[in-house]
Amino acid sequence: MISDPDPPKETHAMRAGPSQEEIRRHNLGALLRHVHLGGPTSRAELTSRMGLNRSTIMALTADLTAAGLVREELPRETGRAGRPSLVVRPESARVYVFALDVGVDRLVAARVGLGGTILDRREAVRRRGPFSLDEIVGPLAGFARQMHRKTRPDTVCVGVAAAFAGGVSRSDGVIRFGPNMGSVDVPFAEEMARRLAFGLPVTVGNDANLAALAEHTRGVGVGCRDLVYLHGDVGIGGGVIVNGQLLGGHEGFGGEIGHMIVNPKGRPCGCGSLGCLEAEAGERAVLEAAGRFGAQMGRDAVRAVVDAADRGDIVAQAALSRVGDWLGLGVANLVNVFNPEMVVFGGMLREVYLGSAAQVRSRLAVDALPPSRDSLRLRTSALGDDATLVGAAELAFAQVLADPLEVLARAGS
Amino acid sequence: MISDPDPPKETHAMRAGPSQEEIRRHNLGALLRHVHLGGPTSRAELTSRMGLNRSTIMALTADLTAAGLVREELPRETGRAGRPSLVVRPESARVYVFALDVGVDRLVAARVGLGGTILDRREAVRRRGPFSLDEIVGPLAGFARQMHRKTRPDTVCVGVAAAFAGGVSRSDGVIRFGPNMGSVDVPFAEEMARRLAFGLPVTVGNDANLAALAEHTRGVGVGCRDLVYLHGDVGIGGGVIVNGQLLGGHEGFGGEIGHMIVNPKGRPCGCGSLGCLEAEAGERAVLEAAGRFGAQMGRDAVRAVVDAADRGDIVAQAALSRVGDWLGLGVANLVNVFNPEMVVFGGMLREVYLGSAAQVRSRLAVDALPPSRDSLRLRTSALGDDATLVGAAELAFAQVLADPLEVLARAGS
CATH class of the missing domain: 3.30.420.40 (ATPase, nucleotide binding domain)
Structure with missing residues (x-):
């Protein structure tokens, strides 16, 4: 007996199935997400968890390795006899995002590596009360540039996102309200992108929304x-x-x-x-x-x-x-x-x-x-005071996880 | 600039794209849903709305016609010159479901044709207060059988669903609470299916949930x-x-x-x-x-x-x-x-x-x-007092819309 009052799904016609290329891109994203969220994983485990055969996993891993998104290495130790399965790990030191957090009391900027490692961070205490856009964007842009200058030349930034303590309009990233911040209709995302001048857009989400996402993907939930x-x-x-x-x-x-x-x-x-x-x-x-x-x-x-x-x-x-x-x-x-x-x-x-x-x-x-x-x-x-920042990092990684090669091609150009 | 705090989608690996047969089944469902919700539609309109080519629409329509789910006919009138496009309409008189509504004040059973036409209905006023399962199931089963006896031999029932004024467990269809009905842990769906003896399961949903669905699919929303x-x-x-x-x-x-x-x-x-x-x-x-x-x-x-x-x-x-x-x-x-x-x-x-x-x-x-x-x-x-009943009918149609040929094969056997 099925007793599920879920709605009949909205269905649209399918013209044809996805092409081999679309399937490959999808699976590249799925594999990358796997090691991004789950950490270093052996090829054997990926094979069983993703339900793909060994040769497909090898080919996907080779593509991601060539793109510099993951690398393969021998596991530290294996209890088993025979040839050990190579471990696939995210290139945390090479591929990163900037995650920003605009709280009521503080401003935080962090450089977060693929896999979720916080590589570097800067934080400033903020006075409470109404603010000018510049009082937020200025310090954050300064932090990001400081951290950027310290990166090695072979690193690549694939996204920037911010958690903002306010209501963020989905259509344009404008902050529509922030009862504790005195803000109305602040074009934060646009201004932040302009000041960073990294050639990347800045995506913005409500801080509590992003913290919820963070707890859902990496925390207690x-x-x-x-x-x-x-x-x-x-x-x-x-x-x-x-x-x-x-x-x-x-x-x-x-x-x-x-x-x-x-x-x-x-x-x-x-x-x-x-x-x-x-x-x-x-x-x-x-x-x-x-x-x-x-x-x-x-x-x-x-x-x-x-x-x-x-x-x-x-x-x-x-x-x-x-x-x-x-x-x-x-x-x-x-x-x-x-x-x-x-x-x-x-x-x-x-x-x-x-x-x-x-x-x-x-x-x-x-x-x-x-x-x-x-x-x-x-x-x-589980993530404590970093939940909003971790959520912002996940938002910044969303694009590269959706289509790893495309984003990297753009970032590298 | 993208400023969408929607979460990165949970992605799973794709083994391969859907087969031609899966695409066909999907599109049969999509076309059937189209005429079920939108009413009689010309082939030309289906072609443009579904984004499929004419020959595909013809083939899908032929399959659904052969299965007795839709029929094609000449439009009443056409303002245009040239050969008119055939109109595809749901076989409302032939393919139907039973929709049941267990309210606090009333019991309703209806026979609802594909396309959402109420073909027949029976209603009883119910005293308020605690009830025995039999006081609900008995009259509803009686109504359904009365209506069933009146159907022509070439008709086919493809589903039974009920809207229930209470909390319905998704896993087993048991009514877990109904503060206004004195009910706790009532195995309504199971008992209803047994008493109907149509050889069909009974799906159950909370009445207000189903009314919301009805307004979303056929009403003001x-x-x-x-x-x-x-x-x-x-x-x-x-x-x-x-x-x-x-x-x-x-x-x-x-x-x-x-x-x-x-x-x-x-x-x-x-x-x-x-x-x-x-x-x-x-x-x-x-x-x-x-x-x-x-x-x-x-x-x-x-x-x-x-x-x-x-x-x-x-x-x-x-x-x-x-x-x-x-x-x-x-x-x-x-x-x-x-x-x-x-x-x-x-x-x-x-x-x-x-x-x-x-x-x-x-x-x-x-x-x-x-x-x-x-x-x-x-x-x-927009649906008034029938919103719950219409929602139950949509729940009952969900299976045939998801996979038209499969359900019909089972119902016909």
Whole structure:
């Protein structure tokens, strides 16, 4: 019995099957993605995991090796007799991207090698509040150029992408809002590309969306097709993976779960509403409830509240209990709406969740529908503060993984 | 500049392209879907719309005609000179499915022809409250058999599906919850198939999910890839289309937007929580706010409140204003989370929305993020009370559209 209410797929006519060349390009991308995400892998393993025969794997590997994207080497050690299978590893030192992260508190630029290795990074603390485009683009471009100057001549940059704490329009990469940054309609991507002058476009995504992707591809949510990621920075953002794909919505603004109202007569939010999840469980809510707002801000300040509660500080405990209650209500709503397999707490919400897990769980016990709650896993981010940066790197690698030879040909020209 | 934070697609290796036979089957399905959803279409139009050449369209049409799924005929009238292009129409009278609808108030069974024509239907009013499986399966099986006896010998049933007002497990079709029906773990699909004894499995979906699909494929949301559908029955259900696909979640329970809490100190909900959207804007909330609870129930009673408000009844106006406020808050939350292109109000929420649109819109103006709100369209269901039934029919047709010849061979055997 099939009881799947999934929709009949939208079908289009097929003119003909893909050509041999298209199949080859597809499989080059699939093999490259395999070693990019899975790390060095023996030919034998690739053969079995990809369901292709040995000679095809050899030919694909040879092409990727010739392009300088992977190299083959003998494994360090093999427990077996006979000729060992060569190991295919990504050319992490040679092929790289620039990943940028525009947070509320900090600017980060990193050079990330194929395979996900962070080769170099620069970071600057940023004052909070409204900013000029130049205050962001200037330092990031400077960082990228510094790192670029240090690269060897045989290296190649195949992409640039940025995680931005704001709403990013899918059609043009313009930042349409950033309630905590005072930004409206900022042509960040265009300006960033112009200032870098690497001859490469800059792709941009919402920071929490990209962190969700990162946790899905390299973090705690690997293999999980339905996942809700909550990201606490100053505000609360989110990213939702639905059936293996990031929920973007009509124009790329989906996943703004921080602006789900959980307490309609509650605290004012930066967006103009009352009682958004962000207003009730964001950084300011935690610090105010703990009587610590203003003295110290940021993730360390939130961590200090959790530490104080652990040491028995009653005010801190009450603060986390209050915030955890709203967080739990918000998560229950998301569980009912999405029926996710996993909910991940990232950014400063990792700290908040660790300090209020009992409260969150007791809310879920009351407010989430039992069938959706029963199989749910609650987890904290595996990538921590780097989740947004890792997500940006994956976005930057997307092109080369989709069509390895094409991108390399362009980058090399 | 590409600024699309969509995830890199999960890629798998391709062994080889699809065979000629696979392409043919795919295209047979695509052509059949075309006339099933779009109605009678000339060969010339199919040629241009499907991007295939004339001889391929002729061959596909010949196969589908031989299988008895479509027939070709001369168009009624043609304004053009020259030989008219033959029109391909679905064999609606010959190929059909049974669509069942298990609502809180009613049971409906219909025989629906290819192309979506309702050929025959039977309906029974159902008392509300807990039920035995037999009280549902018995009447529906009786209706289906009555209708089946009336069919001509050359007709063929290609599927049976049901819309059920409850949470349906994707893996086994068991009803896991139905807060308004007192049901837990009901093996409805299995029992329904056994009682029908048509030799066909019964697929089951949540009623609001299927209504969303119906509005997406045949209703107000055609062509809309990101859509939130709110369905008011006694409770409030929902269905969300994300990037053209129904959101199912990990186990098929996704889309329970009626159990999103909008008012945490609000009215008790059947699910055990307080202030769910269903508790604040469902049928009971409307009728109680209007001082009419208990006398008359159901959609007519809600319609009477809206009519009274239109005639100037102050109590009814205040009731709709109150309910519309919560409905608007719930919709704002969904808009922030999903960034949909369209929100559709169906079932009795159609009435409620028509009576409180100003309230809903003013809530959205405050609580929805501007970039997601600006391009949003608010609409009422085009399929009305039949949305769930139409959705069940589409679910029943899914197999024959996926592989026309295979299903027909089985059905005919």
